[in-house]
Amino acid sequence: MAEISIRNISKRFDTYEALTDINLDILDQEFMVLLGASGCGKTTLLRIIAGLETASSGEVWIGDRRVDHLPAKDRGISMVFQNYAIFPHLTVADNIGFGLKMAKMDATTMADRIQENAELMHIEQLLSRYSGELSGGQRQRVAVARALAMEPDVILMDEPLSNLDALLRLEMRAELKGVLQRSNTTAIYVTHDQVEAMSLADRVSVMDSGKIVQAADPMELYRSPATHFVAGFIGNPPMNFLKAQLTQSNVWNVAGIEYQGPNTASGDLLCAIRPEDVTLSPTGLPAKILMIEPLGPHLLVTTSIADTAFRAILDLDSHVQVGDQIFLKPILERIRWFDPSSKLAVHA
Amino acid sequence: MNQVGATIKASRMVYLSSIVLLCLWILGPLYLLAVNALSSPETINQFPMSLIPEFDLESLIFFLKFNGMIDALINSIMVAILTMIFSIGLGAPAGYALSRFDFIGKEFFRVMILMTRAFPLPLLALPLAVLFIETGLDDTQIGLSLIHTTLALPFAILITFSLFSGIPRELEEAAWTLGCTRFGAFRCVVLPLILPGITASAIFAFVISWNEVFASAVLTIQNRTLTAFLLQNLDTAPLHLKFAGGFILVIPALIFIFAVRKYLFAMWGISNR
Numbered sequence: 001m002a003e004i005s006i007r008n009i010s011k012r013f014d015t016y017e018a019l020t021d022i023n024l025d026i027l028d029q030e031f032m033v034l035l036g037a038s039g040c041g042k043t044t045l046l047r048i049i050a051g052l053e054t055a056s057s058g059e060v061w062i063g064d065r066r067v068d069h070l071p072a073k074d075r076g077i078s079m080v081f082q083n084y085a086i087f088p089h090l091t092v093a094d095n096i097g098f099g100l101k102m103a104k105m106d107a108t109t110m111a112d113r114i115q116e117n118a119e120l121m122h123i124e125q126l127l128s129r130y131s132g133e134l135s136g137g138q139r140q141r142v143a144v145a146r147a148l149a150m151e152p153d154v155i156l157m158d159e160p161l162s163n164l165d166a167l168l169r170l171e172m173r174a175e176l177k178g179v180l181q182r183s184n185t186t187a188i189y190v191t192h193d194q195v196e197a198m199s200l201a202d203r204v205s206v207m208d209s210g211k212i213v214q215a216a217d218p219m220e221l222y223r224s225p226a227t228h229f230v231a232g233f234i235g236n237p238p239m240n241f242l243k244a245q246l247t248q249s250n251v252w253n254v255a256g257i258e259y260q261g262p263n264t265a266s267g268d269l270l271c272a273i274r275p276e277d278v279t280l281s282p283t284g285l286p287a288k289i290l291m292i293e294p295l296g297p298h299l300l301v302t303t304s305i306a307d308t309a310f311r312a313i314l315d316l317d318s319h320v321q322v323g324d325q326i327f328l329k330p331i332l333e334r335i336r337w338f339d340p341s342s343k344l345a346v347h348a
Numbered sequence: 349m350n351q352v353g354a355t356i357k358a359s360r361m362v363y364l365s366s367i368v369l370l371c372l373w374i375l376g377p378l379y380l381l382a383v384n385a386l387s388s389p390e391t392i393n394q395f396p397m398s399l400i401p402e403f404d405l406e407s408l409i410f411f412l413k414f415n416g417m418i419d420a421l422i423n424s425i426m427v428a429i430l431t432m433i434f435s436i437g438l439g440a441p442a443g444y445a446l447s448r449f450d451f452i453g454k455e456f457f458r459v460m461i462l463m464t465r466a467f468p469l470p471l472l473a474l475p476l477a478v479l480f481i482e483t484g485l486d487d488t489q490i491g492l493s494l495i496h497t498t499l500a501l502p503f504a505i506l507i508t509f510s511l512f513s514g515i516p517r518e519l520e521e522a523a524w525t526l527g528c529t530r531f532g533a534f535r536c537v538v539l540p541l542i543l544p545g546i547t548a549s550a551i552f553a554f555v556i557s558w559n560e561v562f563a564s565a566v567l568t569i570q571n572r573t574l575t576a577f578l579l580q581n582l583d584t585a586p587l588h589l590k591f592a593g594g595f596i597l598v599i600p601a602l603i604f605i606f607a608v609r610k611y612l613f614a615m616w617g618i619s620n621r
Contacts, residue, residue: 050521051525052524071524071529071530072521072524072525073524073526073528073529077525078525078526079521079522079525081522083518085516085519087519087523088519088541098523098526099526099527102526102527102528102532103527146522146526150526150527
């Protein structure tokens, strides 16, 4: 049983505030991904949970123990590092067994545990090798096996796939997900790759300049971004934003077309539409095509709607050309609204 | 095509001749020293000199029997070993601290380490001698090795600093998360990785001490080290004894460096594992 509770964690480096009052609760056996651009504080937060960094203030609880004053070794965690951190002077077997040896486990149990985890990660034929003789993907497997062999309450992963090439990353991603689902371990996974985050996570915490902006399951994150930042960060390409003016109670004018929207006092909102949530229809928003990129399954069309760039994903057989005037009709229930000053979502 | 071939051939010639020249530069004097040390006194004073050693051990044996010579040799070795222990014992922790911790004045400290070498030893000799006599450290192996440590320490710190910096911090952090204390991680992960480098840096300290002559000559009287002993006695000695003395001075350092040459060049991941 290891739920994690992060309470009011802040971290300052000299004058720079890396983390500001972070609060996050992670359920037992949950797969939580911390997602954000580089420098947003996600790795710092992970290192604070691991005990490799001390918070300036706040508390970290794992299970029912407060751990922020404990050294890393007493927290019941194990960690997978971005550069794998395989000990170069030890064989793969000794690497996997390193933590068990530190825990003074007896030799037969240890050998079993090493074998079992090596098989789990499909590296049982590499046990006598050194890290210098392994490929990046194999090192990654050793690092994961080493972390799992500890049978930790919590496994922490710091961009574990970012040093692998694209194809291997896909393969390892699926494998990691399977292995961790079976292991009954709570996992915290740091990445800047939103596809990785969405595909792995039970829940994603999007971070931006030292704060958690939204923690939600991947579908909700995608459908209902809580802030303008999340809407502009998640999705490839991300959401389009168009200016909207209030015409009458909960009716908004977007580029000359009127849509039902939230009922607020302020006169301006941003209307957010996902590129794939539009269809060609004469009743849609008037758009002028600036650029067409065929992506294989569909066309990515960059248009201009009321002098604002708007990207739309259209069917491959749409028969459109650069310079064409087209009309894009959004799926009404998927339109989201944001307050341009507070940057927060406004619900209809 | 031919021209390219010729260019390659020429550059290869330059490469080879540079190597030969470098080897001659190092080996030539050593060879001449060995030839002369291994020749009888008569042969040395002959002209022209023979370049083939005749393996006459007369002058070497005479030299080894020379009164106080063995004592001086033992003194030299003892002082060098003490210097080695002191400079690694003090230098390695300092190097670790420099590479792993941030503290106020770190950059200044790094500059100051080298600045200690800017003080000419002769300038310090008199006050040091007085201080040593007052504290009873004069004419002792410990006392002299302390001086040699101050000479070797800056290098020991800087070498170990770069050794520790070459070991990714994540390796240590991984060890911490796998149940090691800070010291445990150092012992199980860092130490095995830097041992070759530490050995090299220890040898370096040994050689610095072995070769040092000024402090040895000033600070010891009865317990002279080999260098000081030779400086004192060979000045007026005949030529063949000078060669024998030089030979005996060079050989231990050569053997020592030859024995650990692997560690001098071997760094993890490059040439040995």
